[in-house]
Amino acid sequence: MTDVAIEVENLSFGYGKTPILERVDVAFPANRFSVLLGRNGSGKSTLFNIMAGLQKYQYGSVKLMGKERSKMSFSDCARVLGFLPQFHKSVFPFQVKDVVLTGRAAFSAFSPKKSDMEKVGQAIEELGISHLADRPYTELSGGEQQLVMIARVLVQNPRIILLDEPTNHLDVYYQTYVLEKLKKLTENDLTVIAIMHDPNMAFLYADQCYFMKDKTVVTPTEAFDYHDSNFLEYVYDVHFTTVQVNNKMMVVPGRKIN
């Protein structure tokens, strides 16, 4: 089954006695751009942290390209999966190329090789930020910083990239920029899975959307697809009006339910 990148089966997780995830079943297809949506606190970030290996799990299974996650070492995992966490701040004004270079740390233990530098060059070229290479990371705008962090994940040469809210705090220009680049990455044999908040941006760019509600991943019943306003109302607790724009379904939020 190579067409599934990450398969989560019957996963339950909680901090102490507070359950965060309950019986999650979801399979993310390979070489696609998948987006995970849902309300704050629905468990999206926890599911991501578990898939990325930042959080241990006991009940259920998570398979990366067919291999059980909990049995993989940190560096084995780094060969398969790259992860972009939600918040990243740097105190020290490292140059962009040095920040990107740290993405190779799992492969070159004590000092980076020449091939590592070349990979950095390729990654920032691919994302169109070569002109920023010598700038201090701390002086960049939020959108530029996000692209640098994506480049840092890319230099790992992973098969799967997880991004926790990659478009957060970005203006429309950079949202579009980042999503277009992510979409393009899936053409090069990469699986991209992202958490997003804006359903319309997700509908515009994603190949597939997944929704979390009440600690688990929910799928619309056969009759409705996820553009259906009833289903979205169930997920977000907000009334939606659907509109058709250039053959694409868009939603406009209305009053909140209760």
Added chain:
Amino acid sequence: MRKVLTGFLIYGLPIPLLLYSLTVGPSQGLVFADYWDWGKAALNGGIHENSTKVYMLNNIIENVRLPRVLLTFIIGAGLASSGGALQGIFRNPLVDPYVLGISSGSAFGAALAIAFPLLHINVMAFVLGVASVIMTYSFAFSNNKSSIVAVILSGMIVSGIFTASLTVVQYISDPYKLQAIVQWTMGNLHHASWDKLNTAALPVGIGIVGMYLMRWRLNLLALGEQEAKAVGVNPTADKATLVALATLTTSTSVAAAGVISMYGLFIPHLTRMMVGPDNRKAMPANIFFGGSFLVIIDNFSRSLMDFEIPIGIFTMLLGAPFFLFLMKKNKINWV
């Protein structure tokens, strides 16, 4: 041009500086010609057949100044590189080796050894320095997690406990011992000897080489724990190794020369101004420039006045205004 200058300051300065420093000292009546004679005699290997002046000078240089200059250099290098490493690990430019409680722990250990001569001063200073770091860490951990704030807060508390204990020891000591304790806590190098150098060289050497090897890993740690995990590196092992190396280096330094505070704080800032924040360049700069700068300070401290100013005090008097000047001039704003 700037690059050449910083390159020289870091890598070119140490050797000529060390040689020059051998001629600095309070001994009266030695002129350049004497050093010239000594140099010639030393090269010919005929010091013992030469005049008494050359023989005496040889004694001063070989047994007093050479060990002192070398000890000063490795202590400076050790404190600066430990400071740089700890600032990276804790992602906090306010951290120095003493924040973890090392200095007050060691100072208390040394005071105990001076007041109640049961154990060797160096051993006690080292043991209590390590103990305070272990205490700082164990207090900071709860639920297998520790935040940077918790570590620094816990370090301050541990520091406070040991400082209070030190005061108690001072309070109950007789005046003669009290003087010895106070001198020791001010930091001093005038007891430097081959013995001290031999004791300190190995642990400090291990610490410095270890931190140098980890210099690129430090960049990764400086970006944050989550970010390290995100690219497939478990930062806990790297962090523990670096903290252990920094503790070994610092507590050995404190054992050998007393408390030289702030040195590990401002040298990493100076080197970052010179070569940038990339630890691949900043770490060797900390080692070499850190060593040289303490030798320069020590040269002043033993030649400026008739008496010797304790190095710990002089570092503050000389280093702090210099650092403040650079801070103003460069307008560094830490977010």
